[in-house]
Amino acid sequence: MTRVVILGLIGAGKGTQAVRVAEERDIVHISTGDMFRAAATAGTELGLRARGYMERGELVPDQVTIDMLLERISEPDAEGGFILDGFPRTGGQAEALERALAERGLGVDVVTRIEVPQEVLLDRIAKRADLEGRTDDRPEVAAERLRVQRTGIEDVARFYGARGVLVVVDGVGSVDEVAARLSEALDRVSPRVETA
Ligand code: AMP
Numbered sequence: 001m002t003r004v005v006i007l008g009l010i011g012a013g014k015g016t017q018a019v020r021v022a023e024e025r026d027i028v029h030i031s032t033g034d035m036f037r038a039a040a041t042a043g044t045e046l047g048l049r050a051r052g053y054m055e056r057g058e059l060v061p062d063q064v065t066i067d068m069l070l071e072r073i074s075e076p077d078a079e080g081g082f083i084l085d086g087f088p089r090t091g092g093q094a095e096a097l098e099r100a101l102a103e104r105g106l107g108v109d110v111v112t113r114i115e116v117p118q119e120v121l122l123d124r125i126a127k128r129a130d131l132e133g134r135t136d137d138r139p140e141v142a143a144e145r146l147r148v149q150r151t152g153i154e155d156v157a158r159f160y161g162a163r164g165v166l167v168v169v170d171g172v173g174s175v176d177e178v179a180a181r182l183s184e185a186l187d188r189v190s191p192r193v194e195t196a
Pocket of ligand 1: 010032033034036053054055057058059060061065085086087088089090093145
Protein backbone atom coordinates (compact mmCIF):
# COMPACT_ATOMS: atom_id res chain seq x y z
CA MET A 1 0.00 0.00 0.00
CA THR A 2 1.53 3.26 -1.04
CA ARG A 3 0.53 6.85 -0.63
CA VAL A 4 2.44 9.16 -2.92
CA VAL A 5 2.31 12.90 -3.56
CA ILE A 6 3.76 14.19 -6.81
CA LEU A 7 4.80 17.84 -6.92
CA GLY A 8 5.70 19.85 -9.99
CA LEU A 9 4.89 23.14 -11.63
CA ILE A 10 2.54 23.14 -14.63
CA GLY A 11 4.45 21.81 -17.62
CA ALA A 12 6.74 19.69 -15.43
CA GLY A 13 5.03 16.56 -16.76
CA LYS A 14 3.59 15.62 -13.40
CA GLY A 15 0.17 14.57 -14.75
CA THR A 16 1.66 12.25 -17.36
CA GLN A 17 4.07 10.75 -14.85
CA ALA A 18 1.37 10.38 -12.20
CA VAL A 19 -0.79 8.30 -14.56
CA ARG A 20 2.17 6.01 -15.28
CA VAL A 21 3.06 5.61 -11.62
CA ALA A 22 -0.56 4.73 -10.81
CA GLU A 23 -0.58 1.99 -13.45
CA GLU A 24 2.83 0.67 -12.52
CA ARG A 25 2.04 0.45 -8.80
CA ASP A 26 -1.69 -0.36 -9.11
CA ILE A 27 -2.75 2.64 -7.06
CA VAL A 28 -5.38 5.26 -7.91
CA HIS A 29 -4.46 8.51 -9.62
CA ILE A 30 -6.21 11.45 -7.97
CA SER A 31 -5.89 14.83 -9.67
CA THR A 32 -7.73 17.71 -8.01
CA GLY A 33 -7.43 19.69 -11.27
CA ASP A 34 -9.19 16.87 -13.16
CA MET A 35 -11.84 16.65 -10.44
CA PHE A 36 -12.54 20.39 -10.59
CA ARG A 37 -12.64 20.35 -14.42
CA ALA A 38 -15.06 17.40 -14.40
CA ALA A 39 -17.27 19.17 -11.84
CA ALA A 40 -17.22 22.38 -13.89
CA THR A 41 -18.18 20.50 -17.06
CA ALA A 42 -20.95 18.64 -15.23
CA GLY A 43 -22.19 21.96 -13.85
CA THR A 44 -22.35 20.75 -10.24
CA GLU A 45 -22.43 23.22 -7.36
CA LEU A 46 -18.78 22.44 -6.63
CA GLY A 47 -17.91 22.97 -10.28
CA LEU A 48 -19.67 26.32 -10.41
CA ARG A 49 -17.83 27.47 -7.29
CA ALA A 50 -14.46 26.36 -8.68
CA ARG A 51 -14.85 27.67 -12.21
CA GLY A 52 -14.07 31.35 -11.60
CA TYR A 53 -10.89 30.58 -9.70
CA MET A 54 -9.74 28.15 -12.36
CA GLU A 55 -10.36 30.60 -15.18
CA ARG A 56 -8.27 33.23 -13.41
CA GLY A 57 -5.48 30.73 -12.65
CA GLU A 58 -6.07 31.19 -8.91
CA LEU A 59 -6.33 28.49 -6.27
CA VAL A 60 -9.77 27.27 -5.27
CA PRO A 61 -10.18 28.06 -1.53
CA ASP A 62 -8.55 25.52 0.79
CA GLN A 63 -11.68 24.30 2.55
CA VAL A 64 -13.51 23.49 -0.68
CA THR A 65 -10.47 21.66 -2.05
CA ILE A 66 -9.68 19.83 1.19
CA ASP A 67 -13.27 18.59 1.62
CA MET A 68 -13.35 17.30 -1.95
CA LEU A 69 -9.98 15.54 -1.63
CA LEU A 70 -10.60 13.96 1.78
CA GLU A 71 -13.90 12.57 0.53
CA ARG A 72 -12.16 11.11 -2.53
CA ILE A 73 -9.40 9.37 -0.58
CA SER A 74 -12.02 7.82 1.71
CA GLU A 75 -13.52 5.90 -1.20
CA PRO A 76 -12.82 2.15 -1.24
CA ASP A 77 -10.58 2.19 -4.33
CA ALA A 78 -8.14 4.51 -2.54
CA GLU A 79 -7.60 2.04 0.29
CA GLY A 80 -4.94 0.23 -1.71
CA GLY A 81 -2.92 3.42 -2.12
CA PHE A 82 -2.99 6.55 -4.25
CA ILE A 83 -0.91 9.14 -6.01
CA LEU A 84 -2.04 12.72 -5.46
CA ASP A 85 -1.46 15.00 -8.43
CA GLY A 86 -2.07 18.70 -7.78
CA PHE A 87 -2.71 18.31 -4.04
CA PRO A 88 -1.54 19.55 -1.58
CA ARG A 89 -0.86 22.98 -3.07
CA THR A 90 -0.70 24.93 0.24
CA GLY A 91 0.70 24.31 3.70
CA GLY A 92 -2.89 24.24 5.03
CA GLN A 93 -3.81 21.47 2.58
CA ALA A 94 -0.72 19.46 3.56
CA GLU A 95 -1.62 19.78 7.24
CA ALA A 96 -5.25 18.78 6.63
CA LEU A 97 -4.13 15.70 4.70
CA GLU A 98 -1.68 14.75 7.42
CA ARG A 99 -4.35 15.06 10.11
CA ALA A 100 -6.91 13.04 8.16
CA LEU A 101 -4.45 10.23 7.42
CA ALA A 102 -3.08 10.21 10.98
CA GLU A 103 -6.61 9.61 12.31
CA ARG A 104 -6.46 6.30 10.47
CA GLY A 105 -2.88 5.59 11.55
CA LEU A 106 -1.62 6.38 8.06
CA GLY A 107 0.66 8.90 6.41
CA VAL A 108 2.19 9.95 3.10
CA ASP A 109 5.04 7.55 2.25
CA VAL A 110 6.90 9.62 -0.30
CA VAL A 111 6.69 13.01 -1.99
CA THR A 112 8.41 13.36 -5.33
CA ARG A 113 9.18 16.79 -6.66
CA ILE A 114 9.80 17.01 -10.41
CA GLU A 115 12.15 19.87 -11.14
CA VAL A 116 12.23 21.63 -14.52
CA PRO A 117 13.78 25.06 -15.34
CA GLN A 118 11.33 27.93 -16.01
CA GLU A 119 12.16 28.36 -19.72
CA VAL A 120 11.53 24.66 -20.41
CA LEU A 121 8.20 24.95 -18.55
CA LEU A 122 6.97 27.96 -20.52
CA ASP A 123 7.88 26.26 -23.78
CA ARG A 124 5.99 23.07 -22.84
CA ILE A 125 2.93 25.03 -21.64
CA ALA A 126 2.73 27.00 -24.90
CA LYS A 127 2.82 23.74 -26.88
CA ARG A 128 0.09 22.22 -24.70
CA ALA A 129 -2.11 25.33 -25.15
CA ASP A 130 -1.88 24.80 -28.93
CA LEU A 131 -2.53 21.07 -28.73
CA GLU A 132 -5.26 20.82 -26.12
CA GLY A 133 -6.76 24.29 -26.23
CA ARG A 134 -6.97 24.51 -22.44
CA THR A 135 -7.99 28.08 -21.69
CA ASP A 136 -5.91 28.19 -18.50
CA ASP A 137 -2.80 27.34 -20.57
CA ARG A 138 -3.03 30.70 -22.38
CA PRO A 139 0.31 32.49 -21.80
CA GLU A 140 -1.00 35.25 -19.50
CA VAL A 141 -3.02 32.84 -17.35
CA ALA A 142 -0.19 30.28 -17.39
CA ALA A 143 2.27 32.86 -16.04
CA GLU A 144 -0.09 33.61 -13.12
CA ARG A 145 -0.64 29.90 -12.45
CA LEU A 146 3.14 29.39 -12.41
CA ARG A 147 3.64 32.23 -9.95
CA VAL A 148 0.91 30.97 -7.61
CA GLN A 149 2.15 27.40 -7.90
CA ARG A 150 5.76 28.27 -7.19
CA THR A 151 4.88 29.77 -3.80
CA GLY A 152 2.63 26.87 -2.87
CA ILE A 153 5.09 24.22 -3.91
CA GLU A 154 7.85 25.75 -1.77
CA ASP A 155 5.57 25.62 1.29
CA VAL A 156 4.52 22.06 0.60
CA ALA A 157 8.09 20.91 -0.17
CA ARG A 158 9.27 22.47 3.10
CA PHE A 159 6.50 20.68 5.00
CA TYR A 160 7.44 17.25 3.63
CA GLY A 161 11.17 17.97 3.65
CA ALA A 162 10.91 18.44 7.42
CA ARG A 163 9.29 14.99 7.64
CA GLY A 164 12.07 13.36 5.63
CA VAL A 165 9.84 12.04 2.82
CA LEU A 166 10.75 14.49 0.03
CA VAL A 167 12.67 13.24 -3.04
CA VAL A 168 13.70 15.59 -5.87
CA VAL A 169 13.63 14.14 -9.39
CA ASP A 170 15.20 15.81 -12.45
CA GLY A 171 12.32 16.45 -14.89
CA VAL A 172 14.40 17.39 -17.94
CA GLY A 173 14.45 14.71 -20.63
CA SER A 174 12.01 12.40 -22.36
CA VAL A 175 8.90 11.08 -20.61
CA ASP A 176 10.61 7.66 -20.38
CA GLU A 177 13.78 9.10 -18.89
CA VAL A 178 11.90 11.00 -16.21
CA ALA A 179 9.68 7.96 -15.54
CA ALA A 180 12.78 5.83 -14.96
CA ARG A 181 14.16 8.32 -12.42
CA LEU A 182 10.82 8.48 -10.68
CA SER A 183 10.53 4.69 -10.56
CA GLU A 184 13.91 4.45 -8.96
CA ALA A 185 12.89 6.93 -6.26
CA LEU A 186 9.60 5.13 -5.62
CA ASP A 187 11.15 1.65 -5.54
CA ARG A 188 12.68 2.63 -2.24
CA VAL A 189 9.25 2.81 -0.63
CA SER A 190 6.77 1.02 -2.88
CA PRO A 191 6.71 -2.32 -4.69
CA ARG A 192 6.07 -2.35 -8.41
CA VAL A 193 3.29 -4.52 -9.80
CA GLU A 194 4.69 -7.38 -11.91
CA THR A 195 3.33 -7.29 -15.44
CA ALA A 196 3.82 -10.24 -17.76
P1 AMP B 1 -4.23 21.72 -12.40
O1 AMP B 1 -4.76 20.98 -13.57
O2 AMP B 1 -3.69 20.81 -11.33
O3 AMP B 1 -3.24 22.79 -12.78
O4 AMP B 1 -5.47 22.47 -11.72
C1 AMP B 1 -6.28 23.39 -12.46
C2 AMP B 1 -6.91 24.39 -11.53
O5 AMP B 1 -7.72 23.74 -10.55
C3 AMP B 1 -5.93 25.23 -10.73
O6 AMP B 1 -5.44 26.32 -11.44
C4 AMP B 1 -6.80 25.63 -9.53
O7 AMP B 1 -7.70 26.67 -9.88
C5 AMP B 1 -7.61 24.37 -9.29
N1 AMP B 1 -6.91 23.45 -8.34
C6 AMP B 1 -6.42 22.21 -8.61
N2 AMP B 1 -5.86 21.67 -7.52
C7 AMP B 1 -6.00 22.58 -6.52
C8 AMP B 1 -5.60 22.61 -5.16
N3 AMP B 1 -4.94 21.58 -4.57
N4 AMP B 1 -5.91 23.72 -4.45
C9 AMP B 1 -6.58 24.75 -4.99
N5 AMP B 1 -6.95 24.80 -6.28
C10 AMP B 1 -6.67 23.71 -7.06
